[in-house]
Each structure stands twice: as C-alpha cells, then as structure tokens.
Amino acid sequence: MIRVVVVDDEQLVRAGLRLILEAAEDITVVGEAADGAGALEQAQRLRPDVVLLDVRMPGIDGLTVAPDVVAAGPKVIMLTTFDLDEYVHRALRAGAVGFLLKDTPPRELAAAVRTVAAGNAMLAPTVTRRLISSFAERGPARRDAARERLAPLTERELAIVREVARGHGNAEIARRLTMSEATVKAHVSRALAKLHAGNRVQVAILVHDADLL
C-alpha cells in the first residue's frame, strides 16, 4: 500500500485528489496539509511514501519547502497549474521526482504516484519536452567536439592546458609542475598552434567545455 500526503491550500483540490487516489486499491491518503509548514510536519510525522505538493500556497510555498520535505524521506511530486521554467528548475533542483499539471487525468495521476513510489520519475509531457531540448542543446554535443579538438595535444601539453583552464598564470603553472616558466610558455604556444587558438582564454574555454577540471 502506497501512503500519500496531499498538500494544497484549497480544500476542494485536496478533496478531489483524495477521491482520485483512494479510488486505487494500492494507494491510501494518510494526511493532508494546506501550506508548506504543514507539509513538512506531516512528512516528518507520518513518513509517507509520496507527497503531492502544490507549488503556489499562502505562507511557505511548495517550492520553498520542497528541499526539506525531500530530506525528510518521501518522494515529492510537484503539482501546479502553470509549468513555468522557473518552477520546474527549482523543483528538480530541490529533489522532486515528479512535476505534474493540475489538468492531469486521474488515471495518470495514480500511475505517477506508483511510478515515483517505485523509485522512478514522472513529468508532464510539456515539461519532459523542454527538459529534453535543454539536454540536447547543452548536453555532450560540445563536450565531444571539444575533446576532439584537444586530441592532438601531448600529455604534457594537456596537463599544462588544464592548469591554464583553472586560471593560473605561467609562473604559477611552472611552480606547480616544477619546470621553468619559459618551458610553460613554449608548451602553451604549441598548444595554441595545434588548437588554432589565438588566446589562452580560448583554450581555457575549450578545456572547460571538455569537462576536464
């Protein structure tokens, strides 16, 4: 039996959610709350499996209390009317594993509760879509391209270039790698040539894109 706590400032919404979820034999609503403070209290006292958490509420809102609720143990599904990017970002960073709109059909809501209770995640389709596009853009596309460009570098050159990417000066690099500053400069110079870069800044960006801290 999956134990759920429902949090929303409108009693009507809470009642509706309770009706929907109780209709499933494997789900039971063990508590309700009307604001963030109540949500946290219930989460800590009742130790539910899942908390349905409204985003906008008077007092402490859902996004603000979400990290604490997550820390208390249960899986958190955020509920909202509008899927603003701002909301989604904060929710996912807070550790929520679900983000649903309030127009979600009852059947899918119950399915979402089961999904997150099983340790997986469930997002509204529109949210999923934008998460994917943000992933495809900033994902490993540039990273692999950067590593490709860094490939012709010697091991030593790579080590130096890495230090460059940390913002260290040539003198400091020389100290760290125990060599003459002139040597560092030579390595940097040849790295610049190989990478077709004009600045050390450009190679720093490149190394950064390649994820080589």
Place this chain on the structure above:
Amino acid sequence: MIRVVVVDDEQLVRAGLRLILEAAEDITVVGEAADGAGALEQAQRLRPDVVLLDVRMPGIDGLTVAPDVVAAGPKVIMLTTFDLDEYVHRALRAGAVGFLLKDTPPRELAAAVRTVAAGNAMLAPTVTRRLISSFAERGPARRDAARERLAPLTERELAIVREVARGHGNAEIARRLTMSEATVKAHVSRALAKLHAGNRVQVAILVHDADLL
C-alpha cells in the same frame, strides 16, 4: 487520425505493435519497416505523424538513422529493451522526443503516440529519472552561483566581460564596442577587482559557467 510507421527487425514485434496501436480509434499504422534504410524510405514517402523506431537492428540501426528520420518530418519515439545511457544520449541528441522500453503497457504506448503527436515528449520513467538527476547535478547549480558573482558588474562591464569570455583580445573588443583599448582595459580591470579574480581567464570561465554567450 494519427498516422504511424512501425520499425523493428522482428516481424512478431511489428505485428504486436500494430495490434496495440490499431486498437485505438485515433491511431492507424500506415507502414512498417525492418531496418534503418526502410524506416527512412517510409518516413519520406508516407510522411507519417509518428515513427516508432527500434534501437538495435541489422544493417542501419535505429540510432544511426534517427537524425535523418527526424529531418524528414515525423516525431520519433525510440523503442528498446535496455535503457542504456549511451542509447538515451544519442537518441535525444538525434532529436527523438520519445524513449520507451519494450515492456511499456499497451495503454501507455498509445498514450505516448498521442503525446508526441501533440508536440510533447514522453520518456520511460527510469529514463526520466536519470535525465532529472543529470539535470539537477550539472544544471543550474554552478550557473546560479556564477550569476551571483557576476551580479555587481555594471552593464557595460558585463558586455565587455562577455567579449572576454569569447576569447577576444582587448584591441578586438575595443573595435567591436567602438571604444578605446585603454577603456577596455580599465573595464576589465574593475571587473577583475569586483570578481576577486586575478586573471581574465578566470572571468572567462565564470561567464562561461553563467551561460552568457
């Protein structure tokens, strides 16, 4: 009516998918293919709304042909038995808007087809879960911290610092922003002071982390 093309090397799987999808009144299967080449041909000739594309196939596999299929117009849902990270990454980068496991219940499969046809996205819960965690980790954590540090900068300083992050030299920045090189240096200098940075490389990294291209 949503027009679908089913692609899998095993005829039994194709037949099963067809049965499942045809059971929905708003979905019709207009074509089948057994490999990547066939998938592309069908996508270009039949112009379906959605293509269900198996990952592993003899000849041209699904992941390889996915970019071309996407370019032909239809929404692409990848189908696979194993949700390896490698698969998911390539699929999403290729432009797929769906990624489902073959153990997906029939009802959800039809729902997924409708979802992507409506312009949204649908992922298997396990995939969603890992996508979220990767987003939460490498996502806006550093980004917001970087923007925090960049906050005290003047508008003008920010513009210059942005150019710095692109690897441009002071002279080039001066040309681009139509001002004296000495001016650029002064701005950079005060930016360095405000950011507690010793190098222009460090501010370049900072701007890069803040996602300000």
Place this chain on the structure above:
DNA sequence: GGATGACCCCTACCCGCCGTCCGGGCCGGC
C-alpha cells in the same frame, strides 16, 4: 538653486606577463 558626493564611462601612461622564435638535450624507430 547650487554644492556635494556617488556612480559610471572614458582615456593616457607604466610595468609585468603572455606569446613567439630560436636553440639544445633526450628517446625511439624506418
């Protein structure tokens, strides 16, 4: 209203660091 200060933008000069060019020692191989 005028003085004052704070803030931002611009500019000019000086010095240290960065980058280039050159050369030397060291190892492995067709």
Place this chain on the structure above:
DNA sequence: GCCGGCCCGGACGGCGGGTAGGGGTCATCC
C-alpha cells in the same frame, strides 16, 4: 647513424592589467 617527436630553456616584442585622472549624470542635502 640520422631523423622526428617530445620535453626543456632563453631572449625579444606585444598584449594584459594596474594606477591616476577627467567628464557626465543623478540623487541627496543644505
């Protein structure tokens, strides 16, 4: 041997960064 790659080092010109200062706007205060 000899060549080619890699790692080192020195000397020079140019770019980067620090400092000082002038002009402009706006808000505050007398």
